[in-house]
Structures are given as C-alpha cells and as structure tokens.
Amino acid sequence: MDLEYSEEHRAYREAVLEFLKGWPLQGEEANLPEAEREALFRQRGIDAGYVYRNVPKKYGGAGEPADPLRDAIVREEFFRVGAPWDLLNQGAGMLVPTLLEFGTEEQKRRFIPKALTGAERWCQGYSEPGSGSDLASLQCRAELDGDEFVINGQKIWTSNANEAHWMFGLFRTEPQARKHAGISYLLVDMSTPGVEVRPLREMTGGSEFNEVFFNDARVPVTNRVGEAGGGWAVSRATLIHERNLIGNPNMMRDCFEDLLTLARKTQRGGRPAIEDPHIRQRLIEIEGYVRTVETSNMLQFSATVRGDALKAMRPMMMNKLYSTDTMQRIQRCAYDLLDGEGMLAPSAEDITGWGRNTSSTGWVEAYLFSLGPAIAGGASNIQLNIIGERGYGLPRDARPPEKT
Amino acid sequence: MDLEYSEEHRAYREAVLEFLKGWPLQGEEANLPEAEREALFRQRGIDAGYVYRNVPKKYGGAGEPADPLRDAIVREEFFRVGAPWDLLNQGAGMLVPTLLEFGTEEQKRRFIPKALTGAERWCQGYSEPGSGSDLASLQCRAELDGDEFVINGQKIWTSNANEAHWMFGLFRTEPQARKHAGISYLLVDMSTPGVEVRPLREMTGGSEFNEVFFNDARVPVTNRVGEAGGGWAVSRATLIHERNLIGNPNMMRDCFEDLLTLARKTQRGGRPAIEDPHIRQRLIEIEGYVRTVETSNMLQFSATVRGDALKAMRPMMMNKLYSTDTMQRIQRCAYDLLDGEGMLAPSAEDITGWGRNTSSTGWVEAYLFSLGPAIAGGASNIQLNIIGERGYGLPRDARPPEKT
Amino acid sequence: MEFGLSEEQDLLQETVRQFVSEQCPPTQLHAIFDAGEGHAPALWQGVAELGLCGLMLPEEYGGADLEVLDLALVCEELAYGGLPGPFMMHSLAAHAIARAGDSDQRGRHLPALADGSAIATLALAEGEGAWRPEFWSTRSEGGVLHGTKRFVPHADLSDWIVVGLSDGRLALVEKGAAGLTVVPEEGIDRTRPIGRLEFEGTPCEVLEGDGAVLERIGDVGLTLLAADAFGSASRLIDLAVEYTKTREQFGRKVAEFQAVKHQLARLALEIEPTRALFWYAAHAVDHRPDEGPRSAALAKSHISDRAIQAGREVVELHGGIGFTWECDVHLWLKRIMFDRAFLGTPESLRERCAELEGW
C-alpha cells in the first residue's frame, strides 16, 4: 500500500500541470464565446493526449494506451482548475463506449466525433411508463418496413431530451420473440417527424426529465447498433458505463462539506448545531459512510489498475446503492437541521439535483431530489437482488414464467 | 372519551380494595408456606368473584358475567398490592381457554380445575426443529394404535417442560392428509414412558427452553381435543390467547423506567447521560413508541369493551410486532449506554428474560434476550405478511404448491 | 372509562370524509395546489356550512362548543382528503380570541369567525423558526405593533391575524392595517401558503389573556398538527396500497413481491397505532392539564417524524411516477413537511419533552 505516486506518474502530473497553464485562455482567445473557448481547449487537450485518452485517434480521441492512474491524474488536475475535459454527458459517457464496443465502422465514424465535441447531444431512451425496474418488459415498437424501422410508443424519464439531437434507445423489434430477445438498440434522430418531446414536472418543481412520444417515426435500419434483437446485451454494456458515472466520491464529499457548513450556521440552544452532541453523533456517523465510499473507491480503483477487479467485485456491485443511501443520509440530516425553513419551497436556482447546496431551500430541494427515481423502490430492490444473487450466491426468487 | 370510571365501576373498585385488605394474610395464616398462602387467597378471590372471573363455577372459576372493565379493575388492584390473581402460565392462560372452547365435558372437568390452581403445570408443544415459522410443516407423529396414540418425534422451544406435568401440543396424526389437515391437538402426560426432556442452553447463558423427545410414548385417544385432524384450528384459537399474553404495556413501561434509571446513573462527559442532548433525543423518541403502545392498548381495550373490536383490528394485529420492536429499541438504547461493562456476561441472577433490569449485566442479558426466538426472523416476517395481507388486503406471495 | 369515540364523533368524521372526497377529489386538489393560493371559496363555504369553523367556539357566539379531540378528528379527515385552506389556523386563532379576548372582543369577532364569514390566522414564528415567546421581539407599544413574523399561513387571505407578543400575550391585527406588509414566502405546501408579516407601527388590539392562552394555543396546535400528519400519512399508505396492488412489474403485481409487501406493512406499522397517541394528546390538553403540554409535544414529534419517513417510502414504492408533480403523492408529503416544521421540529419538541419532565 502506497498512497504516493511513482516517479513516472509524478512526472506525468508535472506535464499535465504545465499544459494546464494554458487554461484559462489568454489574450485574443480569452474573448471568444465560452463554448468556443471550451471547444478550443478541449481539442488541445485531445491533441496533447489528456482528453478522451482512450478513444482512438481516428474517431476524434487521443488514442493513448490505457492507464487508469494517468486518467486519474488528468481528471484530478483538470477538475482542480475547472479546465474543459471529457464531456460526461450521455453522448460521450455512454453512447461512445457502446459504439466503440458494438458499432459498425460507419457508425463509429459518423457518430463518435460529434458526440465527443458535443456538437451532437444525446439522450437515452430506455424507461417506459409500463416498465420501470422491469426494463426488459418495454413495449415501444420499431417495426421493420423496407429499410426503415417505424417507431410507435413512448419513452419516459428521458433527461435532456428537449435539447438532444439524437437518442440511443431500446425498442421492441421482434414482438414474437421472448422478452429479452426481441429488443434492438437504435439511434434516433430527434428531429425525425413523429418524435415529440414533452417535459415532465417533478415534485421538486424542476423539470429534469421528459416524456418522448413516437408516432410512426421512421429510422433507417443502418441506425441499429449490434444484432437485430440483440439490443439487450448492448444496453447491459451501456449500463455498466452509466454505473461508472454514479457514486462519484468527490460529489459525496462536497455534499458532506455543505452539510457541515449548514451545521455550523444553524443554531441549537443558542450555539452552532455542530456543537450539539446529538448533531455531532449524526454527522460523524454519516462521515463513516462518506469515508467508506471514498476509501472503497480507492480500493476498487487500485484493484482495477492492477487488473484484479474480480477481487473488488462485491464492493463494486454495491457502489450504486451504497452511494445513494449515503447521499440520502446526508440530505435527510440536512433537512432535519432545518427548522421553519423546512417549510419553504425550492426556488428555481435551488433546482440543482446532485449539485452544491448553500441555502435552506437548496437543502429542501436536495431532500426531495433524494427521493427521486434514481433510487426509487424498484431500482433499489433490483440492486439488492444483484448483491444477494451475484455477490453471495443466493437463489433467485420464484418467478412466473416469462411471457413470450 | 372519558378516562374516569363510572360510579358503578368506582363502587366495584372500592369493593375490590376492601377485599384486598385480606392480603397479605394475617395471624396464623401468615405463617403458612408461601404456596399455601397463595392458594388460599386465590381460592378466596375465586369465591369473591375476582379471580378467574370468566371461567364457569363448575370448572373452578368464579363464573361472573363478562365485563372487561371489571377485569381491568381487578387486575390493576391485585397487581398493585401483589395479591395472587389468575395464574398467567400456559395452563391457565392458554390451555383453559382452549378447553373451554373445544374440550369435551370430561376433559374440562378433568383438566381445568387443576390448571387453575396450578396443581398441574402445563407446557406447550408446538415448535419443532424443522418447522419454525412454518408451524404447519410439523413432523412429530402420533399414530393410532387401538385406543392410544403412539408418539414419535421431537419438540423444541418448550418453555418450562422440565417442570410441567402435562403438555398440550400438535402432532401429525394423519400423515396422508394435506399439510394443515393432518394435525391433532393432544394432551400428553409428561411422565409417560418414552417422553424425555432436555434443557436447551441459550446464548444468554440461561436455559428457559427445552427440547422434548418422544419415543413410542403412548397417549389415550381420549386426550385429543377437537376433531381428529382438526388440531390446526384448535391451535389457532390458542395462539390468539397467547397473543393476549404478549405486549403487556405495564411491562413495557417498567422496562422504559429502568432505562431512564440507567440513563441517570450512567455518565456522559462528567454529567448524567440523561442530560446529554443525544441521549435525550433517543429516550424521547423511544418514549413515543412506549406511549403509542400504552394508548393504543387503551384504544383497543375500549373498542373490545364496546364490542367494536373490528374497528381496532389493524392495531390489534400489529401489537406483537410493535411491542417487540419497542422493547428492542429500549434494550438497544440501554446497551448503547453501557461502556466497558457492555463486555461483561450476565450472571445467573441477570437471566430474567423480560424481567426488570437494574444492573449493567442485566441489560446485557436483556439485549441478548431481545434477539431471541420470540422475535426472530421468520416470526416477524410472518407478522408482516399478516399485516399486509389481512390488514391491507395485499396479495399473498407466489408460493409453490403445498406438499401433500 | 372509555378511550374511544362517541357516535357523534364517528359521524363527524364520516361526514367530513365524505364532504372532502366529494368536494375536493384529487383532480381539483391538484388544480388548487398548482394555483398556489391554497384556498377555494366554495370549499371554505362547504366547511362553514358543516359548522366546522366554530367547532370549539362557545355556543353563544354560534360555535359548537366541542373539544380539542373533535377538532383533531376533523383535522385528520381534512388531511386525509388533502383539503387546502385556512381551517386549522383559523380554528386556532378563533380559539385564541375566545380564550384571551374580553367580552367585547369576543362579541365583535367570534360570530363572524364561527360562521366562516371572516377568516383568521396565527402569526407566531420569528427568525428561522423560533416558536416560543422567549425568543421573540415583536412587541406592542402604545397600541401599535413592531416586529416581524414568519411562516404565517394564509397571511394575505385572512381578515384577522392573531399575533404572539414577546411578553407572551396576543394581539389582534386587521387585514390591511396601516404599517402592515405581507411578503409571501414560497411555501412547500401549496395548500397552506405562508408569508412574512412586517409590522411597523401597526395598530392592534391587545387581548386580555395572559401567557397561558398562548401556551394552550401551542398545545392545541401541536395536537392538530399531529392529527393532520396522521391523516396525511394514512392517505399515503392507502395510495401506496392501491398503487402496488395495481401496478405490474416482471409479470406480477408489485405488491406480490415480498420485499414490497413487507415494506408497506412496516410503514403501516409505524403509523396506524399512533392514532391513539394523538387522541390521547387531544383528550389530555382538555382534561389532564398536567399531561397536556407534554402529550401534545410528544404526539406531534413522534407522528410527524414517522409521517415524513412514510412519505419518503411511499414515493419509493411508487417508483418513478411517485416523483412527478402530477402524481398525488407529493401533495401529502408536502403537507406533512408543513406539519413537521410548524410549531417546532420533532427534534426541538423532543428536547422540550425532556425539559418538561425535568430531565
């Protein structure tokens, strides 16, 4: 065990820091519009081998050999100065890895570069009103008609659908096949006639999610990724990428620090709440969970770097539930610290989801958000099944036969 | 709503108090051995109409008309002075009500009077090693051979079996019948050849329970209560009586008072723990549960008195789980109050189960006891099924077909 | 010796439940919630016609002269139905005038409050949630008020505002009085919107009664909030039962999954038995003065805390849909969030219970 970096990696960090002296942009460039500044610097980062390190050059990445430690150093330093780095949206974060694994050469060339620059924004079309935790029961049909699919049905919980150019999603292309086997993974241009986006309103007052309706929307058959009816396997791979986006320990630490700030600001019996023995007990108990997330993350990271990920399999499959549970503990504690201001509604600026919380109403929003669909019943029950069955070899539930 | 008693019931209480001046016994009688003094006074209580109020006279009870309020007044006042009242053991508390409902006239005359005086002590033979929460899967066989049953098999968790004269229990008399239908309710003389009692040792260090082994033990067919193969229904009725023995709010209040005493005695940062804001929060949170038990008990009692028990059906089916949960909260809090003394083992005097706790090691015992079989997994899962299914009309689990 | 409801009380609850379910079905409730005024004149009139507005007021002023328990039972049912409007605060404010006012004040104000033609509210909290006079600075000097009150329900709707003073007395301010500014605060429970009141030399009538009336209003209020939280949580449980019995996943009803069924049962277990807790508090506030204040604080802290947790789990049991604005669940969750904070959080009330016990 050694928490210091090797000489090689220290040197690499030096190089990264040297490169980062170029951000923020100086001189003429500093006057460019924000989006252009970011795009410019991101491209420099790609060229220098720091951004999209593992995406091949021919698709617009840096094409560097895999080195999770270098990844971590770059991420750490880019974040420290707020420099534009890999986009973490659904295009670069989820679609690109999927295409790299399952896409045709043509699909890769067509879609990856623009997803990486953000020139084309993507949304994810998985959930449907009738299929929540039971994702594979989805009903949105895509019927083959010549060399096009004709899509009818509905998706829900589609974040950013209102500003996305494209959707990747699962559609039932072979209704006669068994449940998991009749699904294909398609790429849908959101400007296709017959595609309509309607924002959902959440109980927080925010509108982070949308419904997407399909009414005879036509998609070329070349937009299918992977085999016909093989979409389930493709999406599983994508979900693994999604899981890597969740449970970021830095976000957790920030959230905990915000809680401490609240506990310093709030009064209990004429003193800051952080001096109250009851609150101290709760805070340290929560910190135990936060530190567990942080250190377990280090453990998993090191195991992955060593190619020993199997050893960290159990904590890895626990990450999602453990992180959301921990976030909920933080948010519940903050909410409990609020007195009368716990009766106030979040304002528009408070609607930040997992973002930083600095006001009472921000914490009310965070509390409500913590009840949200990311962690809702079905989802956590499915996580528990995974842990019990795959992690500890417990038997599956007795289930009714699958519908065909 | 009126928490005062009516004039009639106030007068009744006066009469009870007058009667109780006869306890403790005076003069010559005060010198009798304890058991004789108790038996003597209990008989006077029966004759005066205060003890075994609802058991007919011909079986040794007082034969008074049902009046739960009078019951409550008598119980309250007898307990206040510690006078001998209805025995609350398994004979008087469980067997007698069952025999009154299902027994033959001969069984009633033979067994009830001696169960009431305690001249014959009873134990309950339901649980078996292979059938915990799934009671009806019991395997202990009683095969008819002429006019006798021949019993082979084993019972477990039999409290007081080592000092009981008789056992009432469930035995599989018709192995070919479907699960619940092949069971009979039999009365077994514990001195029958082939009956052997072995004490179990519990993790508390105590030995409250026993295993009972049957090896060709012969029981006359006249000792069957209810129909052949009808024992399941008979036992259900008995379980209702048992449930009434559990969740006594006085016991809960005593236990909570003991917790407060501990919190006054224990130090936190140089002050009594009861002055520590963290401990105060926990104590009052627990008191919320204790007061809920107490007041809900009053509500259920009043509804029963009015013949309106159906209205209180939901809280009634919650009693057992709610009470054991609340006791567990008390015991866990007490255990958390212990510092180094939480490492000490209970001594023989500490082994009181639900009894009063005055020492650190008494609380360690109480903590361990709270983990015991009364509340163990299967049991609480079954209670949750009952609440969900009967209380709120939720569907039953998908189950495999019953074995025949 | 009877710890149960009278036939009249059963009937009262049935009547109110039927009224709310008929007059304020979820579609209408959503509409009122979205509009944000937390009030619908027709509903208020219905409440008034049922004779609920003066439930605890003396008969001579048109009231029904009933007890805290009756009022709590009504609050439970209104909460179960989710009824928006000023009912609870109106009842508390009117009760304050009945207890603290002189006969002239009672005669002038109570008849209109009893028949619902005038609406009253209660202005107590200061700062971030100081609910007791020792932490207030609002004072009456020479017949005019100075100070700021927060979290005042239906502040701009009410004809009369009962204001708590730092000396423990109460004062009465009329709607639109000089030097009175009403600043809406965006409340989470849109069925009971709140505002901040600023008094700068605002004319007022000081009510005669001493601090005991304020204490009593607090105890009654805590009891009603406990009843409200109980009714709301009961509704949430019923919503979850209904939903999980209908919704299918993996080819069966969600409620058939043992984990779901047990979660629901545990949830019900935390709520259902506490009915007796608020009944007892209501009874004690009227009939057992030694126990009243502590029983009320205990009931409010216990039930509102359990109800908040019930809210979170019922959202969870609804899956994604429970997170949406159009789903019914958040209406009751937010109602409970109001109940939890008003007159003091569970944590602060538990500390108060400990103090009252002399710990």
Place this chain on the structure above:
Amino acid sequence: MEFGLSEEQDLLQETVRQFVSEQCPPTQLHAIFDAGEGHAPALWQGVAELGLCGLMLPEEYGGADLEVLDLALVCEELAYGGLPGPFMMHSLAAHAIARAGDSDQRGRHLPALADGSAIATLALAEGEGAWRPEFWSTRSEGGVLHGTKRFVPHADLSDWIVVGLSDGRLALVEKGAAGLTVVPEEGIDRTRPIGRLEFEGTPCEVLEGDGAVLERIGDVGLTLLAADAFGSASRLIDLAVEYTKTREQFGRKVAEFQAVKHQLARLALEIEPTRALFWYAAHAVDHRPDEGPRSAALAKSHISDRAIQAGREVVELHGGIGFTWECDVHLWLKRIMFDRAFLGTPESLRERCAELEGW
C-alpha cells in the same frame, strides 16, 4: 499510488485463514469457548510458529518488522476464524514495549514476546470504561504501582502486563508480582476473558517513552479492533448465507424469500465496503500521522456499530436456532460485543472524532 495489498499480504491472509480453519474448526472453538479460559496452548504455539507473535517487532529481536496494516489483516483473519487467545493484546503490549522501552528493556523482553514463549497484555481501563489517562488514577510511586485496572484481557494468563499510568506513561508488571491481585470478571466474549487488576504497592518497571506511545497504542488498538469486528461480521454474513441457502420453510429455501434475501443483501452492504475503512486507518496510523488517530477512531466506531447490528440480524435470520448456545452465531456476536466496547464505544469515539476535527 496503490491502495491494495501486496502479494505478501495476500499470502499472509491466506496462510492465517488456512491455519485457523484447520486448527480451530467450530467444534473446537465451542469447546474452548465453553471452557472459558480463552486460550489453547497448541493454538498459541501454532500462531507463534507462523511468526505472528512479533509481526510488528523489530527484526533484531526476532520480529518481522511489519506494519499496522499487516497486523490488522491478521486480526481480520483470526476474527473470521474466531480464534481464541491473547494475540491482539499481546501484539499491542509488545509493540508498546518496543516503542517505550529502553534498549535494556527491549533486549530483556522482546525476544520472548516475539517468539511467543512469553505472553503480554494491556491494562488500561478504569472505572466503568475510562480509556484515556486523564480519567485514570493508577500511578507509580518509588517504583511501585497503586491503582485498579479493569477489562484486562487474559489477565491471569499473561507473563507481562503493560499498565497505563495517569501521567500517560506505561509501566511493566510481571505475572505474580507482589501486591498484584487478579480478579476475574465474567466477560461476554469467552475467547478473550477479562479480569480486574488491583495494584497495591506492586513493583513495576516504568517504560521510558512519553504519552505519545500510549496514544499510538490506542490508535493501533482501535484499528485492530475495527479489523476484528470486520472479520467477525464477515463470518456472520457467511454463516447466514450458508444457513438460509440450506434451511427450508414453507417448502422452499429460506433465502428464496425476497424479504430474507434483501435483508441479507442490506446486511452485506453495511459491512463489505467498510473493509477499505480499516485498511485506510491502518495505513494512516503508520504513514499519515495527521490523519491516523481520527481515521482509527472513525473506523472502529463505524465498523463495530455496523457489526453489532449485523450480529443481531444474523441471529434473526437463523430463527430460533440462532439463539442457542450451541449455534455458532453467538460466538462471533460476542466477539463483536468485545470489539465494540474495548478502547471506547462507538458513541464515545464519534464524539472524539468531532473533537479531533475541532468542531
């Protein structure tokens, strides 16, 4: 940059696990537990032969010169196997002598402690559980000790006792010294029996080191206890997994009931990720002095609290049989009860974490 175990550490854990599972199967563990001495010479000899007794002692005295992490990994495995005996306290006491003793003392004592031919223990607590010197009264005057220590593990077995003094230093007392009375206390964890020591003018050697050694022993001890609780809880989970996969009720394996499976999964979720927490504490105690004390206190409080809860639930998952003396479950539950209290309860350590952070 590597937060993982070396090949040597992996091998060390494997070796220890194999040793315990072969040499101390549950039947033997039960027998030792019942006998109550918490010690079996053959097992101790086996531990010694593996070179574990001097794991952290300097090589020149026959030790292996390893780190807190290595020791913690051994403690995890010994706990997983439930091994009775003085290993943890012996290691701490020997480490104390190595750190605080002068070269003469080290030379005289360490070789025998490193090869296990002598056994040492640690006498710290006073009163009901005061683990820090500011609350102690035991003192050395003119080379003799006065005072009383409680909860001393393997008090009558140990050849040497390292005693904490009220001035923060440590003293060394030999078994059977004059004026030393050992009063057994009936401990809950019969694999590590405890006693009360009374010193009345007992001759002792005061060790040179200052209070820093005592602090370090405390930090190392907290880390080892965290590892012990983690290993014990892991074993309990494995016991529950095994039992629920085998036991049938209602015609199916208990683990097929979703409520049971989810309870087990939640339980594992509370324990498994905390492995990294005690690893980090162990590393920090050696390499990050600013973070060491707080990391150790946090790991011990967090893991032992979760482990106690795991114990309760694993009893529950076993049904009635889990409540019996003959079942394996209580052996590990009681081991955790020791871990929870020794060197301070979770609550007291959380308060200490808050203080160390300057809150």
